Amino acid sequence: MCLAIPARVVELLDDDMAVVAFDRVTKRISLALVADVSLGDFVLVHVGYALHKVSPEEAERTLQLMAEAGVLEEGLEEISA
Amino acid sequence: MSVDGRVSIDLVCDGGRVMEAIVTPPRPVALGPIVRARPVTEVISAIGSLFSVCSIAQSAASVEAAEAALEIGTDRRTKQARRLLVLTETLREHLLRIGLDTASLAGEPADGKTLRRSMRLPQRLKQALFPGGNAFVPGVCVGIPGADAAETAAEASHLTQSVVYEGEKPLGEMDRDAFAQWAMERGTIAARLIAPVLARGWAMIGHPETTNGGNEHLPKETSADTSCLARQAGAPLVRAFLSENGGAGLAARLAARVVEASTLPAQIAGGLAALRDVAEGSEVPTREVFRDENGGRSATAFAEAARGRLEHRIVLNDDRIADYAITAPTSIHFAESGIAASSLSALAASRREDLAVQADLLVRAIDPCVGYDIRLR
Numbered sequence: 001m002c003l004a005i006p007a008r009v010v011e012l013l014d015d016d017m018a019v020v021a022f023d024r025v026t027k028r029i030s031l032a033l034v035a036d037v038s039l040g041d042f043v044l045v046h047v048g049y050a051l052h053k054v055s056p057e058e059a060e061r062t063l064q065l066m067a068e069a070g071v072l073e074e075g076l077e078e079i080s081a
Numbered sequence: 082m083s084v085d086g087r088v089s090i091d092l093v094c095d096g097g098r099v100m101e102a103i104v105t106p107p108r109p110v111a112l113g114p115i116v117r118a119r120p121v122t123e124v125i126s127a128i129g130s131l132f133s134v135c136s137i138a139q140s141a142a143s144v145e146a147a148e149a150a151l152e153i154g155t156d157r158r159t160k161q162a163r164r165l166l167v168l169t170e171t172l173r174e175h176l177l178r179i180g181l182d183t184a185s186l187a188g189e190p191a192d193g194k195t196l197r198r199s200m201r202l203p204q205r206l207k208q209a210l211f212p213g214g215n216a217f218v219p220g221v222c223v224g225i226p227g228a229d230a231a232e233t234a235a236e237a238s239h240l241t242q243s244v245v246y247e248g249e250k251p252l253g254e255m256d257r258d259a260f261a262q263w264a265m266e267r268g269t270i271a272a273r274l275i276a277p278v279l280a281r282g283w284a285m286i287g288h289p290e291t292t293n294g295g296n297e298h299l300p301k302e303t304s305a306d307t308s309c310l311a312r313q314a315g316a317p318l319v320r321a322f323l324s325e326n327g328g329a330g331l332a333a334r335l336a337a338r339v340v341e342a343s344t345l346p347a348q349i350a351g352g353l354a355a356l357r358d359v360a361e362g363s364e365v366p367t368r369e370v371f372r373d374e375n376g377g378r379s380a381t382a383f384a385e386a387a388r389g390r391l392e393h394r395i396v397l398n399d400d401r402i403a404d405y406a407i408t409a410p411t412s413i414h415f416a417e418s419g420i421a422a423s424s425l426s427a428l429a430a431s432r433r434e435d436l437a438v439q440a441d442l443l444v445r446a447i448d449p450c451v452g453y454d455i456r457l458r
């Protein structure tokens with residue numbers, strides 16, 4: 001899938017893992033592909049991995065685009081899968 | 082316009098043999114409401130944000146279609162620079178896929194440090210070629226590449242040697258025995274992925290002609306494959322794993338990936354050097370533009386992403402978007418009767434646990450960045 005959904009890091013775990021949240025959905029993901037992630041950062045999540053950090057503004061803009069396009073549900077599947 | 086969502090796969094099994102692979106393709110989603118009547122530059126930017134996994138390939142196809150429809154000549158050097166960015170993104174996807182699959186098969190953590198360095202390659206090159214600017218604005222021109230670009234190309238080469246292959250003889254020119262020998266030496270991450278596949282006798286799994294799986298009825302014409310297998314099918318090593326009619330199993334797909342990855346750093350470095358020789362201001366002919374009776378202009382452009390060919394078709398009316406369509410390879414490869422369905426239906430293993438591992442490897446070998454769920458029934 002070529003959609004990645006922005007989500008906020010709400011907990012940093014051991015072994016390059018973290019818990020991210022979008023709305024009321026949380027997911028345990030890997031931070032293996034991204035350096036220097038801090039609590040509260042927004043990351044793009046794809047198949048269980050954070051791909052990039054994004055600014056809160058970019059995250060909001062992308063979420064708005066996904067909502068307008070009707071693909072936010074796809075993104076939520078990505079988070080909850 | 083459609084996007085690639087999550088693919089759902091049901092494997093109907095009899096013991097360890099797949100009798101039928103039921104692939105539910107990505108759900109098409111209309112994006113018309115967000116692009117219609119918007120300015121072209123805004124839509125290109127939105128596409129890059131939405132399709133962030135392969136945003137460079139998506140943006141490159143988008144801007145090239147837009148420049149054609151706007152009848153803006155594309156600067157020759159800029160077109161070449163964008164192509165190099167797409168190649169770098171493709172290399173990144175291959176390195177990630179190889180790194181993650183090797184770790185998954187071995188049941189060990191991935192080499193995070195190497196993967197993180199791989200992740201940065203496309204953005205580093207983009208910054209080096211278009212400092213402070215956007216590579217995907219219609220009419221933009223790239224400058225002469227400096228030291229930053231050369232350093233990124235060197236980093237790409239170093240990472241590829243570490244992850245994929247380092248040797249005098251090109252990987253693509255090896256025969257099967259030499260390839261197996263190279264894999265068994267386990268000198269790179271890719272070799273440690275290939276070695277267990279060959280050792281377990283899994284080279285031909287997923288080859289549609291090796292079993293009498295239940296999907297024999299699938300029409301061949303729907304099996305269009307634009308993945309790296311299609312791009313690298315001429316390499317002797319890849320050809321050695323193909324059947325006479327071009328049928329491919331797991332080893333052919335993995336070989337195509339490592340062969341392509343091993344050649345990309347030289348293409349990137351050579352392309353950067355060639356940029357210096359391109360005359361400033363020279364333009365490549367734009368793609369063909371079609372006009373309708375209402376003054377609308379449409380054009381189509383392509384980009385070869387890691388997973389296959391992306392096609393963007395743009396329709397403009399008064400320089401604003403009237404319609405936009407993307408044809409993505411995932412939708413084709415994972416169509417109900419596409420190559421994934423025919424390959425998965427050919428799986429057979431002595432143990433059901435192996436079947437699940439084989440299916441995972443095969444899906445990711447067909448498409449390095451698809452999100453999917455597999456159920457064994």
